[in-house]
Amino acid sequence: MTEPILRGVHLTKRFLIGKGVVAVNQVSMEVMPGEFLAITGPSGCGKTTLLNLLGGLDRPTHGEVVLDGHKYSRMSENQLARLRRTKVGFVFQFFNLLSDLSAAENIALPMRLTGLSQREIGKRVESLLEAVGMLDRANHSPFELSGGEQQRVAIARALANNPAVVLADEPTGNLDSRNGQEVINLFRKFNRELGQTFVVITHDPEFAQSADRVITMRDGRVVGEAGHCDTAC
Amino acid sequence: MFFRLALYNMKKNLNRSLLAVAVMVVASAILTGSWAMPVGYTEVAFLGYRQAVGADIIIYPGQLLYQRQPGDQTLRMTVPVGAFGNSLDFFHRELRSGYLTRDGATAAVDYQAVSDACRTVGGIEAGIEAIIPYLSMPARVVIPDPRINGNREYRVILRGRRLDIDYAKYQFGSLLSKAISIEDGRVPLYRNENGIEFSPPPALGDDLRLELPVVRGIYEGRPIYDFSQTVTVMAAYAGIYSISLGVDTARDEDGRPITDESGRSVQVETFWREPEVIVPEEAWREWAHLAGLPEGHYTQIGLVVESMFDAQQIAATLGQALPEYTVVTVPQEALYQKQSHVRETGQVPVPDNLRHLLLGLTYLIAGILVATNMFVLVNQRQKDLGILKAIGVGTREIFVMVLTETMAICWIGSLVGFALMWLLNIYLYLFTKLSLAEIGAFSLLGLVRVLAVTTTVSLFFGSLPALKAARATVVEALRTE
Numbered sequence: 001m002t003e004p005i006l007r008g009v010h011l012t013k014r015f016l017i018g019k020g021v022v023a024v025n026q027v028s029m030e031v032m033p034g035e036f037l038a039i040t041g042p043s044g045c046g047k048t049t050l051l052n053l054l055g056g057l058d059r060p061t062h063g064e065v066v067l068d069g070h071k072y073s074r075m076s077e078n079q080l081a082r083l084r085r086t087k088v089g090f091v092f093q094f095f096n097l098l099s100d101l102s103a104a105e106n107i108a109l110p111m112r113l114t115g116l117s118q119r120e121i122g123k124r125v126e127s128l129l130e131a132v133g134m135l136d137r138a139n140h141s142p143f144e145l146s147g148g149e150q151q152r153v154a155i156a157r158a159l160a161n162n163p164a165v166v167l168a169d170e171p172t173g174n175l176d177s178r179n180g181q182e183v184i185n186l187f188r189k190f191n192r193e194l195g196q197t198f199v200v201i202t203h204d205p206e207f208a209q210s211a212d213r214v215i216t217m218r219d220g221r222v223v224g225e226a227g228h229c230d231t232a233c
Numbered sequence: 234m235f236f237r238l239a240l241y242n243m244k245k246n247l248n249r250s251l252l253a254v255a256v257m258v259v260a261s262a263i264l265t266g267s268w269a270m271p272v273g274y275t276e277v278a279f280l281g282y283r284q285a286v287g288a289d290i291i292i293y294p295g296q297l298l299y300q301r302q303p304g305d306q307t308l309r310m311t312v313p314v315g316a317f318g319n320s321l322d323f324f325h326r327e328l329r330s331g332y333l334t335r336d337g338a339t340a341a342v343d344y345q346a347v348s349d350a351c352r353t354v355g356g357i358e359a360g361i362e363a364i365i366p367y368l369s370m371p372a373r374v375v376i377p378d379p380r381i382n383g384n385r386e387y388r389v390i391l392r393g394r395r396l397d398i399d400y401a402k403y404q405f406g407s408l409l410s411k412a413i414s415i416e417d418g419r420v421p422l423y424r425n426e427n428g429i430e431f432s433p434p435p436a437l438g439d440d441l442r443l444e445l446p447v448v449r450g451i452y453e454g455r456p457i458y459d460f461s462q463t464v465t466v467m468a469a470y471a472g473i474y475s476i477s478l479g480v481d482t483a484r485d486e487d488g489r490p491i492t493d494e495s496g497r498s499v500q501v502e503t504f505w506r507e508p509e510v511i512v513p514e515e516a517w518r519e520w521a522h523l524a525g526l527p528e529g530h531y532t533q534i535g536l537v538v539e540s541m542f543d544a545q546q547i548a549a550t551l552g553q554a555l556p557e558y559t560v561v562t563v564p565q566e567a568l569y570q571k572q573s574h575v576r577e578t579g580q581v582p583v584p585d586n587l588r589h590l591l592l593g594l595t596y597l598i599a600g601i602l603v604a605t606n607m608f609v610l611v612n613q614r615q616k617d618l619g620i621l622k623a624i625g626v627g628t629r630e631i632f633v634m635v636l637t638e639t640m641a642i643c644w645i646g647s648l649v650g651f652a653l654m655w656l657l658n659i660y661l662y663l664f665t666k667l668s669l670a671e672i673g674a675f676s677l678l679g680l681v682r683v684l685a686v687t688t689t690v691s692l693f694f695g696s697l698p699a700l701k702a703a704r705a706t707v708v709e710a711l712r713t714e
Contacts, residue, residue, distance in 0.1 A: 052707075055623075057708055058624075078628060078629065081626065081627040081628070084623065084624065088625075090623050094713070096619075096620045096623070096711065097620075100241050100617075110624045112627060113630075
C-alpha cells in the first residue's frame with residue numbers, strides 16, 4: 001500500500017488574539033503521492049493557516065506534520081528551511097516573485113540553494129521556462145510581466161527542485177478568467193504528465209472540479225471531503 | 234547569489250542610506266587623519282608618502298635645504314636613502330662602477346646665500362640658533378687585524394660636525410660619558426655605536442687610518458669620488474656616540490610586536506643606525522680639501538631652530554627668500570611627543586585619550602545610524618525576506634545577507650572618507666609649505682586599519698538588524714505589504 005507523502009495529524013493552530021482564535025482545529029489529513037488535492041471553504045475558515053502548517057511555514061499549537069517521513073516537530077527552523085528547499089514548492093496568490101531578479105533568476109534561486117552546478121541550473125531553468133511557456137520572457141523582471149505571466153514563473157519556481165509537494169494558496173485568486181484558466185491547465189499538466197503532487201487552496205469551483213479530491217473546511221475544521229477520481233486516492 | 238542580492242539591495246537603496254554613508258565617511262576621515270598624523274613622520278613619511286604622492290621632501294632635525302632643479306616643478310627627494318641621504322647602501326651601489334658619484338644628490342647649496350637669507354628673516358631673534366652645513370663624504374676606516382695578519386676595511390660615512398653645538402644641543406646621547414678628550418693635537422673620531430662595529434675593537438686613543446677617495450670633479454653639481462686613488466689621514470679613536478630617534482614598539486625577529494604580561498606592547502628606544510663616524514668640522518674641511526672637494530660644496534644646510542613653531546614660520550619666510558631651494562621642516566618635536574605619549578603633530582597637541590574618546594564617539598554615532606538605517610531597510614524588505622525563507626533560505630543566510638549589505642554601506646563610506654583625506658593631504662602637501670608632521674602620511678596599512686575598524690563596527694551594529702531579519706517568521710513576513 002502506498003504511503004502518504006504528506007500527513008497532518010490532529011493539527012491545531014491557536015492564535016493568541018483577544019481571547020484566542022483557533023484557526024485550525026484538530027485537522028487530520030493525508031496527501032498521496034501524485035495526488036491533486038483541493039481545499040475549499042469560506043474566507044477565514046483556516047485554509048491558509050492549514051497550508052502554512054503543511055508547508056512548515058508555521059508551527060502548529062498541537063499536532064504533527066510528516067512530509068516524506070520527516071516530522072516537523074523534531075526539526076529546527078534551519079532544518080525546516082532545508083526541507084522546504086528540496087521537498088516543498090509554494091505558489092502564492094500574489095505571486096511573490098523577487099522584484100530584483102529576472103524571471104529566470106527567480107526560478108534559479110531555489111536551485112542555487114541546493115548547490116547544483118551553474119550548467120545544470122541553466123538547463124533546468126530553460127526547460128521549466130519552456131514548460132510554462134515563458135522562454136521568451138526569461139530576462140524580464142517581474143514588473144515587466146502580467147499577472148498571469150508572473151504566476152507562471154512562480155509555478156516554475158515552485159517546481160524548480162522537483163519538490164515532493166507543491167502547496168498553492170489561491171493561485172488563480174488574483175488573475176482574470178483567461179489567465180486563471182491557463183494556470184489551472186498548468187497544474188493539471190504537471191500533475192498528469194509529471195505526477196507532481198499538488199495541494200491547492202481555491203475558491204474557484206472549476207479548479208476544485210479538476211482536482212482528484214476536494215476537502216471543504218469551515219471554522220477551522222474539515223467538514224467535507226469528495227473525490228473526483230480514484231486513480232491516486 | 235546572496236552576496237549579489239545584498240549588493241544589489243545596497244545599490245538600490247543607496248539613496249536611502251546616504252546619511253549612514255555620510256556619517257561613516259566622517260568617521261573614517263577622522264580615523265584616517267588621526268592615524269596618519271602620529272605616524273606621519275616617524276614611520277612612513279619617507280617611503281609610503283613619497284610613493285603615493287610622487288613628490289619627495291626631506292624632513293629632519295633642524296631645517297634642511299635642498300635645491301630644486303631648474304624648471305622642475307616637482308619637489309624632489311634629492312638624497313636617495315635615509316633621512317640624511319648618506320646611506321652606505323647608496324655609496325656601495327655607486328662603488329661597483331669604480332667611481333662614486335652621488336647620483337641624485339643635489340648641486341651645492343650656497344651657504345652664504347642661506348646665511349644672508351637667515352639674517353634677513355631675523356636670525357637669532359627669529360629663533361634660528363645655528364646654520365650648520367651638512368658635511369659628508371664616503372671614506373674607509375682601515376684597522377689592522379693580527380688574526381688575519383692584515384687589515385680590515387670598513388666603509389663609512391665621514392661626517393664633519395660642530396661638536397660644541399652637538400654637545401650643547403643634543404649631548405649626543407652617550408657621547409660625553411663614553412668619549413675621551415684628545416688633547417695632543419690629533420683629530421678625534423667618534424663611531425656611531427648603533428651603525429658600525431670595528432673588529433678588533435680599537436682602544437680609546439688608538440690611531441685609526443682613514444682612506445678618503447679622491448674627488449675627480451663635479452658632474453652636474455655632484456662630486457665624483459674615486460676610491461682607486463685615496464688620501465690617507467689619521468685620527469684618534471675618541472669613543473662612541475648614539476642618536477636616539479625616540480621610542481618605538483619593540484619587535485621580535487619576525488617583526489611581531491612584543492607584548493608584556495598585561496598584553497601591552499613593549500616600547501624600546503630606537504637609534505640612528507647609519508654607519509657613520511664623525512670628526513670635528515675643521516678636520517673634515519681640511520680632509521675634504523685634501524681629497525679635492527671644492528670649498529663650500531654643501532649638499533645640504535641644516536638650520537637649528539628653537540622650536541617647531543619657529544620652524545614653521547622660518548620655513549615659510551625662507552621659502553620666499555630662497556625660491557630656488559626647497560625648504561622643509563623637521564618634526565623632531567613629533568619624535569619627542571611620541572616619546573612622551575602626546576601625539577602632537579603640527580601645532581595642536583591632542584592627547585591619546587581625547588583622540589580615542591572622539592573616535593569612539595564618532596564611530597558609536599556612525600554605528601547607531603547604520604543600524605537604524607538597516608532596521609528601516611529590513612522592515613521595508615520584510616516580504617522579500619519572507620519569500621526567501623519560504624523557498625528555503627535559512628536564517629543564517631538571511632543574517633549574512635543583511636550583514637553583507639551593512640558592511641558594503643560602511644565600506645563605501647570608509648573608502649570615500651579615506652580617499653577624501655588622502656586627496657586633502659596630497660593637496661596640502663603639494664600646494665602648501667606644511668610639513669608632513671602636520672599633514673600626516675598615508676599608507677596602505679592605514680587603509681587596512683581603517684577598513685578593519687569599519688568592518689568591526691559594521692559587524693557589531695549590523696548584526697542587530699540582521700538578527701531581526703533572520704528571526705522574522707515567514708508568515709509574518711509574507712503578510713507584510
